[in-house]
Amino acid sequence: xxxxxxxxxxxxxxxxxxxxxxxxxxxxxxxxxxxxxxxxxxxxxxxxxxxxxxxxxxxxxxxx
Amino acid sequence: xxxxxxxxxxxxxxxxxxxxxxxxxxxxxxxxxxxxxxxxxxxxxxxxxxxxxxxxxxxxxxxxxxxxxxxxxxxxxxxxxxxxxxxxxxxxxxxxxxxxxxxxxxxxxxxxxxxxxxxxxxxxxxxxxxxxxxxxxxxxxxxxxxxxxxxxxxxxxxxxxxxxxxxxxxxxxxxxxxxxxxxxxxxxxxxxxxxxxxxxxxxxxxxxxxxxxxxxxxxxxxxxx
Numbered sequence: 001x002x003x004x005x006x007x008x009x010x011x012x013x014x015x016x017x018x019x020x021x022x023x024x025x026x027x028x029x030x031x032x033x034x035x036x037x038x039x040x041x042x043x044x045x046x047x048x049x050x051x052x053x054x055x056x057x058x059x060x061x062x063x064x
Numbered sequence: 065x066x067x068x069x070x071x072x073x074x075x076x077x078x079x080x081x082x083x084x085x086x087x088x089x090x091x092x093x094x095x096x097x098x099x100x101x102x103x104x105x106x107x108x109x110x111x112x113x114x115x116x117x118x119x120x121x122x123x124x125x126x127x128x129x130x131x132x133x134x135x136x137x138x139x140x141x142x143x144x145x146x147x148x149x150x151x152x153x154x155x156x157x158x159x160x161x162x163x164x165x166x167x168x169x170x171x172x173x174x175x176x177x178x179x180x181x182x183x184x185x186x187x188x189x190x191x192x193x194x195x196x197x198x199x200x201x202x203x204x205x206x207x208x209x210x211x212x213x214x215x216x217x218x219x220x221x222x223x224x225x226x227x228x229x230x231x232x233x234x235x236x237x238x239x240x241x242x243x244x245x246x247x248x249x250x251x252x253x254x255x256x257x258x259x260x261x262x263x264x265x266x267x268x269x270x271x272x273x274x275x276x277x278x279x280x281x282x283x284x285x286x287x288x289x
Contacts, residue, residue: 017151027151029226032286041225 003060006034008052023047090131111191118268119184125271126184130177136170165222172215179208180271183264230285234278241277242270 009019009030016030023030023044032038039060040048049056104110140146143157146166150158158166186201187193220228246266252258282288 015151015154017154017156025224026226028287029224032226035286037284037286038226038229044225 001039001060002063110188112188118265122180122184122268126177126181129173133170133174137167140166168215168219172212175208175212230282230287234281238274238277
């Protein structure tokens with residue numbers, strides 16, 4: 001699954017650690033999400049969508 | 065706020081240098097420890113003649129886990145140093161909860177190393193092994209096992225979802241591979257095609273395989289980045 005997390009984060013001038021603090025996860029989790037090594041759970045995806053004020057489908061796109 | 069992103073290449077170089085320093089320090093230490101053991105055996109203080117391949121493997125794993133655990137605990141003593149390890153792109157110190165989390169990880173790893181070494185080192189250091197010493201070692205092992213299990217549960221409770229996913233994957237993959245291999249070996253042994261395996265041999269191989277599987281999965285999941 002592709003996502004726009006890195007772009008959204010850069011637009012706000014947040015580091016990976018800043019975003020990790022806001023989402024209450026580790027920086028490694030943000031890194032794994034941005035590099036496509038890990039797809040978030042639904043609760044985390046909703047939390048990300050709420051944080052950026054966008055619908056989930058505009059942040060995460062299914063590659064299939 | 066510092067937002068100077070380091071390239072993957074520079075991170076790789078840094079980790080390569082750390083690995084090189086580790087190898088340069090560990091190799092002479094290992095050699096000296098080996099010489100020390102030989103000297104002790106010549107003096108009759110220890111008996112290493114009965115050690116098998118699984119004992120050597122267990123000691124190697126024990127040393128690795130104990131050293132990594134100790135280094136993790138030492139790093140967690142400094143919030144600034146730990147912060148640099150967690151967030152290489154920034155200079156902020158680690159939070160108190162991160163300090164506790166990494167210290168617990170280090171302690172659990174250190175205990176695992178000690179627990180792996182006790183069954184091998186006790187007969188070496190107390191030869192011939194009396195039932196009283198063996199019972200004391202076993203009692204200590206059970207106590208350490210309980211403390212380590214409590215530590216593992218605490219780590220699970222404090223982990224985020226990626227870490228929990230990685231732990232679950234490591235457990236699942238390890239179970240699938242190791243129970244398959246155990247079945248095949250047991251079948252081969254039953255058919256008198258393979259030599260008998262002691263439980264300690266199996267435990268040492270299982271721990272080695274678990275650590276290798278753990279490293280591969282944490283790397284694939286991006287936990288090493």
